[in-house]
Amino acid sequence: xxxxxxxxxxxxxxxxxxxxxxxxxxxxxxxxxxxxxxxxxxxxxxxxxxxxxxxxxxxxxxxxxxxxxxxxxxxxxxxxxxxxxxxxxxxxxxxxxxxxxxxxxxxxxxxxxxxxxxxxxxxxxxxxxxxxxxxxxxxxxxxxxxxxxxxxxxxxxxxxxxxxxxxxxx
Amino acid sequence: xxxxxxxxxxxxxxxxxxxxxxxxxxxxxxxxxxxxxxxxxxxxxxxxxxxxxxxxxxxxxxxxxxxxxxxxxxxxxxxxxxxxxxxxxxxxxxxxxxxxxxx
Numbered sequence: 001x002x003x004x005x006x007x008x009x010x011x012x013x014x015x016x017x018x019x020x021x022x023x024x025x026x027x028x029x030x031x032x033x034x035x036x037x038x039x040x041x042x043x044x045x046x047x048x049x050x051x052x053x054x055x056x057x058x059x060x061x062x063x064x065x066x067x068x069x070x071x072x073x074x075x076x077x078x079x080x081x082x083x084x085x086x087x088x089x090x091x092x093x094x095x096x097x098x099x100x101x102x103x104x105x106x107x108x109x110x111x112x113x114x115x116x117x118x119x120x121x122x123x124x125x126x127x128x129x130x131x132x133x134x135x136x137x138x139x140x141x142x143x144x145x146x147x148x149x150x151x152x153x154x155x156x157x158x159x160x161x162x163x164x165x166x167x168x169x170x
Numbered sequence: 171x172x173x174x175x176x177x178x179x180x181x182x183x184x185x186x187x188x189x190x191x192x193x194x195x196x197x198x199x200x201x202x203x204x205x206x207x208x209x210x211x212x213x214x215x216x217x218x219x220x221x222x223x224x225x226x227x228x229x230x231x232x233x234x235x236x237x238x239x240x241x242x243x244x245x246x247x248x249x250x251x252x253x254x255x256x257x258x259x260x261x262x263x264x265x266x267x268x269x270x271x272x273x
């Protein structure tokens with residue numbers, strides 16, 4: 001789909017998706033109200049799904065939309081509404097400053113690593129079809145696949161157990 | 171730009187730094203979970219970009235990202251029900267108010 005776009009338009013769409021992702025991430029951590037944070041997360045995840053399309057991973061892009069935006073983000077919005085949405089104050093100034101300092105150090109450290117340490121690639125990027133993905137998922141990594149299934153089942157059961165009303169237990 | 175691995179790595183580093191800032195600077199339990207999602211997505215983006223451009227094994231990278239998404243769903247599931255439980259028993263989801271874990 002994206003390979004049919006001509007060069008400049010393709011780059012413009014890519015930059016738009018990058019901007020959406022970065023802006024959504026900023027909104028998700030800086031806005032005061034948690035409800036808006038969750039909406040910022042939705043924006044960021046949507047931009048990431050677009051970027052996955054550029055990485056030739058359409059299956060992952062669709063999953064990102066379905067699982068993250070369709071399930072996780074909606075679950076978060078409901079939880080914000082179930083808990084007190086007004087309790088959104090930030091940490092006291094010292095902790096906030098320390099967090100910003102640590103994140104800044106990490107950011108510049110990662111940039112340094114990327115620019116100094118990243119090997120230059122000359123070979124063409126590789127892409128995998130959905131068929132290879134399925135064969136690998138149910139072939140080589142079938143054990144991990146089943147383990148993730150069990151982990152999801154246990155997590156869901158635990159979530160039901162935890163969120164049950166106390167009087168319903170007895 | 172869309173065919174250079176550096177762009178993806180920089181975006182991933184930005185997401186990770188933002189998520190770390192949110193993790194350290196928020197008091198609301200749900201907001202902290204939101205930051206954790208940002209961290210996990212930064213890792214996913216790295217998996218996909220490096221799998222495509224450096225390792226040349228994109229199928230395996232996508233399988234990895236798939237597992238990360240599945241485990242993130244499990245983590246959110248438990249975390250959010252914990253938030254609901256916390257709010258019901260303590261009346262607050264601020265982590266410094268409800269910091270004592272003993273019953």
